Amino acid sequence: MKKNFKLAAFIMVFAAMMAFGLQSYGAQPFDKSKLEGYWVLTELNGKDAKELFKGSIPTIEFNLTDTLVTGNAGCNRYFGKFDINNQNEFLAPNLASTMMTCVYENQEPLFLETLSKPATIEINEKGELTLTNKENVVVIKFTKGEKPEEKEATAPVTMENLIGKWTLKSMADKNVSDLFKDKMPTIEFANDSTVNGYAGCNNYRSKYEINEESVITFGSLMSTKMACPSLDGENQFSIILSTPSQVTINDSILSFIKDGINVAEFSKVNK
Secondary structure (H helix, E strand, O other), X not given: OHHHHHHXXXXXXXXXXXXXXXXXXXXXXXXXXXXXXXXXXXXXOOEEHHHHOXXXXXXXXXXXXXXXXXXXXXXXXXXXXXXXXXXXXXXXXXXXXOOOXXXXXXXXXXXXXXXXXXXXXXXXXXOOEXXXXXXXXEEEEEEEXXXXXXXXXXXXXXXXXXXXXXXXXXXXXXXXXXXOOOOOOEEXXXXXXXXEXXXXXXXXXXXXXXXXXXXXXXXXXEEOOOOOOOOHHHHHHHHHHHOOEEEEEEOOEEEEEEOOEEXXXXXXXXX
């Protein structure tokens, strides 16, 4: 009887130790090889990523050799070391990022804060990469995507290469020939931070600033008050100048970019 009791007690202790061991060390370790590829954010704290990020949608990529994680946070690039522990928790507490000025609304700080907190990592039956917090709530969800081709780096736009006169070439998906039947709008930058031009009916002038990230901001537009058959085109043109834009110059084409969309292009006027 005593032997049977001791055997039963041993079995119970052994079973408890095994259960504790499985809890502590993870019965099914996460297969890190499944992380390879390019992942695009679809949900953050249960909300659609497209609603939270008006410009670029955040991404994540894993360097398994160096245990590094990199990606786009919505505007800035981020990077840092990561680990996946025995409880299949994704750990990346020390993420760093660039410090560019963002010209569109997004939840970049919330994304980086959430990604930095410990969360259980999993790839579900739909092939989605999920991070679940300690309250058992899925806080981040990614799906596999195609990595875009790397664009050639362009030199920053400065006051020096802006100076001169530019003529409107296109305006998003608008038909500029219909909006401006007589003459295309212009914009002329001077080296004293002033700008002037023709808006489609009236002439205008203002001040402008451009920062190190090639984000241009105009002051209040002062314009003439001419009577015109239609101010539709002029109003749309003025709206583009009323909020900050990222600007690029390629092959004598000046582009204004808002929320990741090219909203206007100008060609350089050679005097």
